[in-house]
Amino acid sequence: MTDTTEKQGAARSHAEIDDSITSRSEMTALQAAIRTQPFWVFVAIIAIGIVMNFVSDVFLSERNLFNITRNFAFFGIMALGMSAVICTAGIDLSVGSLMGLAGIVAGLVMQAGYGIVFGFLACMATAATVGFVNGVLIAYLRMAPFVVTLGMLAMARSIAMVVSNNKMIYEFGPDQDLFEWIGGESVIGVPNPVWVLIILTAVFWWVWRYSIWGRWVIAIGGNAHAAKLAGIPVERVVVSVYMLSSLCAGLAAFLMVGWFGSVTNALGLTYELNVIAASVIGGANLMGGVVYAVGAPIGAALMELIRNSLLLAGIDALWQQFFVGLFLILAVLLEQIRNRGRQ
Amino acid sequence: MSLLELDGITKSFGAIHALQGIDLTVAAGEAVGLMGDNGAGKSTLMKIIAGNFPPTGGRLRIEGQEVHFHKPLDARENGIEIVYQDLALCDNLTAAANVFLGRELKKSFGPIRYLDYRNMYRRAGELFGELKSETRPRDLVRQMSGGQRQAVAIARTRLSDPKLVLMDEPTAAISVRQVAEVLALIERLKETGHAVILVSHRMPDVFAVCDRVAVLRRGAKVADKHIGETSPEEVTGLITGAIEHA
Numbered sequence A: 001m002t003d004t005t006e007k008q009g010a011a012r013s014h015a016e017i018d019d020s021i022t023s024r025s026e027m028t029a030l031q032a033a034i035r036t037q038p039f040w041v042f043v044a045i046i047a048i049g050i051v052m053n054f055v056s057d058v059f060l061s062e063r064n065l066f067n068i069t070r071n072f073a074f075f076g077i078m079a080l081g082m083s084a085v086i087c088t089a090g091i092d093l094s095v096g097s098l099m100g101l102a103g104i105v106a107g108l109v110m111q112a113g114y115g116i117v118f119g120f121l122a123c124m125a126t127a128a129t130v131g132f133v134n135g136v137l138i139a140y141l142r143m144a145p146f147v148v149t150l151g152m153l154a155m156a157r158s159i160a161m162v163v164s165n166n167k168m169i170y171e172f173g174p175d176q177d178l179f180e181w182i183g184g185e186s187v188i189g190v191p192n193p194v195w196v197l198i199i200l201t202a203v204f205w206w207v208w209r210y211s212i213w214g215r216w217v218i219a220i221g222g223n224a225h226a227a228k229l230a231g232i233p234v235e236r237v238v239v240s241v242y243m244l245s246s247l248c249a250g251l252a253a254f255l256m257v258g259w260f261g262s263v264t265n266a267l268g269l270t271y272e273l274n275v276i277a278a279s280v281i282g283g284a285n286l287m288g289g290v291v292y293a294v295g296a297p298i299g300a301a302l303m304e305l306i307r308n309s310l311l312l313a314g315i316d317a318l319w320q321q322f323f324v325g326l327f328l329i330l331a332v333l334l335e336q337i338r339n340r341g342r343q
Numbered sequence B: 001m002s003l004l005e006l007d008g009i010t011k012s013f014g015a016i017h018a019l020q021g022i023d024l025t026v027a028a029g030e031a032v033g034l035m036g037d038n039g040a041g042k043s044t045l046m047k048i049i050a051g052n053f054p055p056t057g058g059r060l061r062i063e064g065q066e067v068h069f070h071k072p073l074d075a076r077e078n079g080i081e082i083v084y085q086d087l088a089l090c091d092n093l094t095a096a097a098n099v100f101l102g103r104e105l106k107k108s109f110g111p112i113r114y115l116d117y118r119n120m121y122r123r124a125g126e127l128f129g130e131l132k133s134e135t136r137p138r139d140l141v142r143q144m145s146g147g148q149r150q151a152v153a154i155a156r157t158r159l160s161d162p163k164l165v166l167m168d169e170p171t172a173a174i175s176v177r178q179v180a181e182v183l184a185l186i187e188r189l190k191e192t193g194h195a196v197i198l199v200s201h202r203m204p205d206v207f208a209v210c211d212r213v214a215v216l217r218r219g220a221k222v223a224d225k226h227i228g229e230t231s232p233e234e235v236t237g238l239i240t241g242a243i244e245h246a
């Protein structure tokens, strides 16, 4: 079919050929989706869901679904930012520590009697600063992202310990109720953090598809040198990407502290591993140049689903990390196989 | 007055003296062939004119005005477009996205600006049509043949109306038919008053479209002649060093 279209096309004007290609690609929108990693992970989620429905009566209960979605919302939010970083062939190991730092800062500000707006702004300003430092070291001083963010992982956690004086914070000033409502309650049966994830995913979907900034980030991931020659302000875009990742972590911290109703400087410990795993399972390629907005929530969902399923199936919780690791490796393997098939 | 004047351009990479005092002028409507052996310094000279890096010494004038390019964008703003030897494409983007990279067409919805896919696809399609290239705007560059990739890189220079187009081996990987189209494009550029510098190892191409040919050997210009006053044999001798100077 493709063949005949092309032969006829030779006789027609270029615009017409172009049009026929448009309609052709519209016919195969589903085929295009099938080629993406998030689609297959989504299939895996459905499959696990069906199996679990037989294994456990509780699985599809409203309560359980509520918990699952709320639990992965935090990781999904952070994975959205992480996906952007990974798209530039970078990595951000500092998100977990940053959660601790940003959460403590938000807690301290509100404990001191300031309102929730100040708490939120302080939380996000802390995140933005950390992301800015990461970005400048990586983009302008050309240091390896792995090293810079590993250093930041240690430093941010340490600062969190110092400023918190190693104490737990559970008093959040005049807006305590609102703060705890935002992180811990729900609207029309859907937990608030899940709403945040849904909205952010939609925004990111638009950004990756339609925004100029998104296009530039993807171009940098494909060939940073070419992007630079084309006049794209590569350094500034890279800084903004690391700031974005940090801001996502800051937002997740703000919501999570509200949900817990307390914060210690251990908040987010080792979360960077889960966030990176969620991004990669969702289709982010560590070589850069690939990003899907829906990949972040889907990857995070699969990981939480594994945890929840093991729990409900009565399998020892000690197996959890094993399965998360297994799926991570399977996801990368799947992508390798699909790439080979394409060549 | 010449469109472009190079005056004693030198470039050193550490101990390597890639260019040692190049003088070159190009007038509007003129095509100059730049030839030389591998490593003679052709690409280095092109990159200096395109603003990739500054020369170690020497001056660059455009329409009599001295210019200092700090980045490729500066050169572009002065009406210089370039097709790089390595093409400088993003493999993970479509042909159209590469053509418009860094100068995407936008639409706005209130204060929000977003990519105008429709017009970018349409315009890229037109440009490939002009080049008689079987390149589809929606295809990923990763999946393209060498010739299609080259068409994408050349199509980029057609977005603006540059004064000077630099082409670093634009015909290296393409079919006979497409070579003819690129040469025809160079002719059209000349007719419309554009200047072209064509780097090529293919003698027939240079003799077909260029008005002058300049030969570089180990970073120095050893000849600069009108096409009518020289021959492929002489140019070959100059490139290899069999003829010292002309």
Ligand SMILES: Nc1ncnc2c1ncn2[C@@H]1O[C@H](COP(=O)(O)OP(=O)(O)OP(=O)(O)O)[C@@H](O)[C@H]1O
Pocket (backbone or CB within 6 Å): B013, B016, B018, B036, B037, B038, B039, B040, B041, B042, B043, B044, B045, B085
């Ligand atoms: N960025 C760089 N750093 C160090 N040396 C360089 C750099 N770019 C070019 N050179 C050196 O400068 C000299 C000229 O290289 P250039 O690429 O200009 O040659 P060329 O004439 O374009 O050759 P070819 O026909 O192979 O494309 C070579 O010796 C090369 O090794």
Ligand SMILES: [Mg+2]
Pocket (backbone or CB within 6 Å): B042, B043, B044, B085, B168
């Ligand atoms: Mg070269």
